[in-house]
Amino acid sequence: MKEFVWAVSIICILLVFGVVLLKYLSENKKYKNSSYGKQSQKSFWKIISNQGARGEYRTSQIIDKAPFKNKMLFNCYIPNRSGDKTEIDMIMLCQKGIYVIENKNYSGWIFGNEKSKNWCETLKGKKYFFYNPIKQNRTTV
Incomplete structure (x- = not known):
């Protein structure tokens, strides 16, 4: 009986691991095909393990589904008034204008x-x- 319980436990653990792995691979593929994933030099793991980057990615997913045509630019560094560089989380270019988005998660x-x-x-x-x-x-x- 102990062998049976042991075998069932191992099978359950392997099933859970397999489901988690399949979900991770599916989300990783979705990330790589997104506008954020195509521009980012970060791995999917770095995105999901960083609160700020995860928030930017989630926001980009919503904008990617927008019914209007747009172009997104992420993590742009531009000079500011003092001559230093500052980061803009997202810039959306579309027919209605240019939108600067500061993302907080x-x-x-x-x-x-x-x-x-x-x-x-x-x-x-x-x-x-x-x-x-x-x-x-x-x-x-």
Whole structure:
């Protein structure tokens, strides 16, 4: 009886591993065929293990499904007013105009307004402050 339980346990573990591997390979292929994956020099594993990059990829997936024709540029470095370089997460070019997108991959409750220097993420009773993304975008151009 012990041998049977042992064999069933091994089979279940192999099945779970196989399903996880197939899901990973499927998502990896989807990533490589996406606009973000074609431009990124990062592996799929680096994308899913980095909160910021994962958020950018998810946003790009939504934009890729948009009913209008567009061209996306990701992680562009441009000179700013002070002469330094600044990163723009996403630039979308389409018939309606040029859109600059600052992507944040936060959860919980987000508090802030256009004039606030910092916004606050409240998650599980803890507060985390981050620079206002509207002001961040204004400093890039």
